[in-house]
Amino acid sequence: MTSDRAYHHGDLRRAVLTAALDVIATEGPAALSLRDLARRAGVSHAAPAHHFKDRTGLLTAIATEGYTLFAAALAGAPDLRERGVAYVxxxxxxxxxxxxxxxxxxxxxxxxxxxxxxxxxxxxxxxGVTGLPATGRGEDPRLAGVAAWSLAHGFATLLLSGNLPDALEGREPEEAFRSLTGLLFRPDGS
Structure with a gap:
């Protein structure tokens, strides 16, 4: 028989999300199992399905929460460079x-x-790219957005995969990203 704790969890949805985020951060999304997450949260194996239906529902909730947090992180950045820093x-x-x-x-x-x-x-x-000056070469302004996104996303991906320790040379990732953008995008247009 399952204990009362399995049925009366304070915030089961949040507990399962938190456990899932821990698993993903250490083992990747492929390691997720609703049964394992229920065990970690101390609830019956069927309890997470009440909130997420299935594993895909749980990952949808994580992506939704991520995009919400991401939008809030970007919103406070005053310019394109700082939006890239916020991205990283x-x-x-x-x-x-x-x-x-x-x-x-x-x-x-x-x-x-x-x-x-x-x-x-x-x-x-x-x-972040709305106020950028036109290049005068007739490029689609969306390409500036793709370029900025590519730079920030590429840097962030390299950082998370552990491929930047030598390049960072002890600098904080945010400061290294600012330096990188300074090398590529000089205020004088050179």
Missing amino acids: RFAATHPAHFQVMFQPGLYRVDDPALLAAKEHASAELRA
Whole structure:
């Protein structure tokens, strides 16, 4: 028989999400199992299904939460460079969210809450390139956004995969990213 604790958990949804984020951060999304998460939360093996239905539902909830947190992280940045720094900071402080968000095969891409959170985050990303001066060469202004996104996402991905320790030379990742953007995008246009 299952104990009362298995049925009367204070915030089961949050407990399962937190346990899932821990698993993803240490072992990756492939290691997720609702049964294991229920065990970690101290509830019956069927309890997480009441909140998430299945593993894909759980990953959808993680991606939705990630995009919501991501939009908030980007919103406070005053310019494109600092939005890139916020991007890198978000990846470093929310590695499990970051892993799931950018693997749409893991979650329900048509989930309404996910779509709303993703659109909010996209709007914050686009806001960073809105004030950039035109190049005068007729390029699509969206390409500047793709370039900025590629730089920040690539740096964040390299950071999370452990491929930057030598390049960072002891510097904080955020400061290294600022230096990198300074090398590539000089204020004088050179």
